[in-house]
Amino acid sequence: MIGRLRNTDLAAVALTLLLAWLVVYPILVVGADAADGTAVRAFVTRPGEWAALWASVWISLVSVILAAAIGIPLAFLFEWFDFPGRKTLGALIALPVLLSPLVGVIAFLFLYGESGFIARVWRVIVPLLRPSLVGAAMLTFMTALGSFSAPYIFGGGFRVMTTQIVATKLNGDLPLAMVETVALALVAVLGLVMLRRTEGDDILVALGKGIAPRPRPIRRASVRRLTTALGWGFAVLLLLPHLTLLLVSLVPYGAWTTEILPPVINFENYRRLFSEAERLRPMVNSLWMAAVSTAIAVALALGAGWLVVRRRVAWRRVIEGLLALPWALPGTVFAIALAITFSVHAPLQLRFVLVGTAVILPLAYLVRALPLTGRGILASYRQLDPSLEEAAASLGAGRWRTLARVTLPQLRPGLAAGASLAFVAALGDIVASIVLYTYETRPVSIEILSSLRLSETGVAAAFGVVLMLVSAIVLGVGARR
């Protein structure tokens, strides 16, 4: 009996250390390395650095204002009034948030060209459909602060902190990149502290669903026509990029030049995607890396759920905090932290050379997946009646049979939701990928970027459409009850 108790504690210690090594240790390494006099001086004295940091903050603030300006009327329109097609449009409007951010950004690139704002605004509109306005505003701020793909692709010469960090890293100025990373992390933590103050509770509360009042039908015909038109207008505006993406993906290389509509439409780009080994490679890479990272994130979250909810170990709050931490800091911070921590061979410091191997990208995806699987599985675990597992045990089922036949089927909704979100996030990741990829392990996002650089817009769009479809299918399966 004492042996069993000790096993629980042992498992809890092992999991806590593993999580700490994954999500805290790299940040600490960067923090320690950044305490370097010259780099800090360089950061403080160069005006470009301050400009980038300031740009990150003010763009995030403007995103909040714009998102509110569009999102709040939209929320009113869709939640308060009933008009023809309201339900369908509501689902359509939610779609962009479910799809990979990169796909959305690429789509906007084709449609709205160099306007970086709109992409950010649109990515965060749905949180504003929720009643918790303050929470949604802070969520917008955090999302915008951490966003990388939009400024990277739209930004041109204009730098925000996330892109600045990656540029510095690619230029080989590691100490400075670390100082920049710490600066961005500090701003994020500051934002988080403010968010916690306004919400007073969990950082993910803002993602929660509010209770909407019953929509009321509009009596006057003219007003009804107006709201219908407004609703459809918004929906088309939001989905136009995706439709454009679909159209562009059907146009062969060099076929569409000055015409308003493309003269040729065929599946040439898709054929090239699936027949050329070099183009299929990134697809396969992304799929297996996303699958592996999701599977491990699910396994770790299950272990955490058992220890936190079922065994109620003493430091369960710490385990929960470790799982949630990667959500709180921008992806760039983790990408740089992993790149620096795992490019040194020092086994005694628990640092190994993983950069340049096939391990590092799944590891990075895993870190980003932990909050998603952790959240879903812990929530389901809390609702799981412990006597179900005891009933299985009293009927002779051992630990593994109980897990397979009772616990997992009961955790399925939260597990599927968390896993599908994690899988889609890994599939569309660009922040970690751009810092950590090698040619052999290049994921789809990197391939899209290089296609764009070669002006092969059709192939890039086809990649985007495939990514969008896979994501939509995975999320659809994950959301099924």
Place this chain on the structure above:
Amino acid sequence: MTGFLETQAIEKRWGHGVTVGPITLDIASGEILALLGPSGSGKTTMLRLLAGFETADGGRIAVAGEDVTTVPPARRRFGMVFQHYALFPHLDVGENVGFGLQGRGKGDEGRAKQQISEALALVDLAGFERRKVHELSGGQQQRVALARALAPEPRVLLLDEPLSNLDPALRERTRRELRDVIKRVGITSVFVTHEQDEAFDLGDRIAVLNNGRLEQTGAPDDLYEHPANLFVATFVGRANVFRGAAARALGSAAGNGVLVVRPERLRFADAGLPGIVRERRYTGVAAFFLVEGDDHQRFEVLAEPDAAQVGQRVYVEATRVIAL
């Protein structure tokens, strides 16, 4: 050591100085034992110790001479009916009942099917195999839980407040049916309840628990007529407690003992303990009269409905007293 299921000084220490036990019980083969006590008395802990869901901090548990103190629940072969039944919502009735029949060697499918239908027939739910759990009524769910626990032919059946989730009208009938099924199977059973009626009706013997300690074990009439202490006397059945002069007026031999008298063992007489009838509660065959004595202590007398009127001055005598 004659019992089939035995606990010897079994003990569970929770934090904050709360301890259940040491409790020594001796349950014969085929016997139904009720663990009766108020909430927080440790009866549920005791049941969970028997099931193996809690680990004992001292003492031992043995079944048929085998020490099972450290055997995990999955290998204890004890069936359990949970308070909220704990039926698996994602499985149908047949799969629920058959759950304990899987993973015990490669027995043929047909035999398992046979056992499932037998178990369901036992609880009068023949043909319910393909029903969904949430389509069943509370009473049916309770019977499925019983069939599921009995199907693997466990050595001991444990029941945690098996009737508390049923509405009162159904409870009494289900109680008899439950006892019939258990007696037909002949399985040694332990069940937890906080209701004296249930313990009396369902149990062959009753173990009364209070504050984590075993107060008394015995057959229902044993506990009622010969309670070991004041707690058992007042918790099991209605009881009037008299001390001092009032006790002496009712015929206490010793000068300052405590006297416990059941309401039906008091009657109105021409002389005895004086008092005034304050309330009358009519139950049909009889009535409870709440009498206030001259020392302002109140007590209950069970008598014929027209034995006295409210406000009337009466004298009360005892036909049988329990001296503690």
